[in-house]
Amino acid sequence: MKVFPHLIQRGLRQADLRAVTVLLAGLLSVAGCQKDPHESPENVEPHMAPPVTRQVISDDEENNVQVFKDAAPSVVFITNRQLRRDRFTLNVFEIPQGSGTGFVWSRNGYVVTNAHVVEGAHSVVVTLFDQSTWVARLVGFSLDKDLAVLKIEAPPEKLKPLPLGHSDTLEVGRKVLAIGNPFGLDSTLTTGVISALGREISSPSGRKIRGVIQTDAAINPGNSGGPLLNISGELVGVNTAIIGPGGGSAGIGFATPVNTLRKVVPQLIEHGVEIRPVLGVGVMPDHLARRFGVEGVIVMAVHPKGGAAEAGIKGVKQDAMGRLLLGDVMIQVDGRRVGNSDDLLNAIEQHKPGDIVTVQTRRGNQLLTFRVRLSAPE
Helix, strand or coil: CCCCHHHHHCCCCHHHHHHHHHHHHHHHHHHHHCCCCCCCHHHCCCCCCCCCCCCCCCHHHHHHHHHHHHHHHHEEEEEEEEEEECCCCCCEEEEEEEEEEEEECCCCCEEEECHHHHCCCCEEEEECCCCCEEEEEEEEEECCCCEEEEECCCCHHHCCCCCECCHHHCCCCCEEEEEECHHHCCCEEEEEEEEEEEEEEECCCCCEEEEEEEECCCCCCCCCCCEEECCCCCEEEEEEEECCHHHCCCCCEEEEEHHHHHHHHHHHHHHCCCCCCECCEEECCHHHHHHCCCCCEEEEEECCCCHHHHHCCCCCEECCCCCEECCCEEEEECCEECCCHHHHHHHHCCCCCCCEEEEEEEECCEEEEEEEECECCC
């Protein structure tokens, strides 16, 4: 405070000194805030913007996004409508009975889904990605493979078919993506890996679907009939079944392989049913064969104009006492064991009409081998 010694000499009180000190500090602060006109702009510290965190996206995430963008327009929502009668008025009306997923097979309106999604439907409504709705016509179905083909009259520009992959090149551990409508929530993406190959599941007809893909990608009710895709966005399977408590996902889902679709879907489009070649025999039901304690497929009858009759296969006969005498019991086809009629059908389905197969049978104590030409079903 020696800048103003005279103030002290005049006997200012301590309070006055504090007031002067505050005033002096304020003046010095104002003076320090004034800009020097000779100060260059380079010496002025610029205003600092808040830091921006750059979003980091992994290659795996980029792949998920791209596959979904490409494939989602091909996936459809399917509503199964069935007839119900009002218990009071007895009026018949149509109600949504269930829903599922499907996908565009071709630009001329064919849509593929599971057979159990449309089973028992009075009518089926297909909702496309753009939310337009179309009443579908059932073209054909195979309960043995749990596949169905629908037809809608949508313009080609609204339809984007999925590219087809090859299920025989799949490996356990490869990434897969599932798109569907679980619990009615449309366009839902889940991801996972192939957990196993070559599984077997039961179809709606009770037959086994073989070569099935197992995945841990979350599949829930409503995903049925939707596509299972590889990282290239190609169709490798159709989501078909799950194992889980209460019908929910537990990381075990199953998909019918695309190679099965390559064979069956064109048949459903052309004929309405799955076309498989025949041996020309009638067989005994499996439960009756088990009663006889027989291992294999018992030939009950042989069609006189079929390949089996030409090859010399014999069916069941009766003796003079009315007792059944077994003829041939088929135990192998092309070296593949045949333990029941499902095994036999799966072996025959690997071929087409006109192919020749090697059939091994047991007739009494003899093992016989026949070469049988397969024919088309009548």
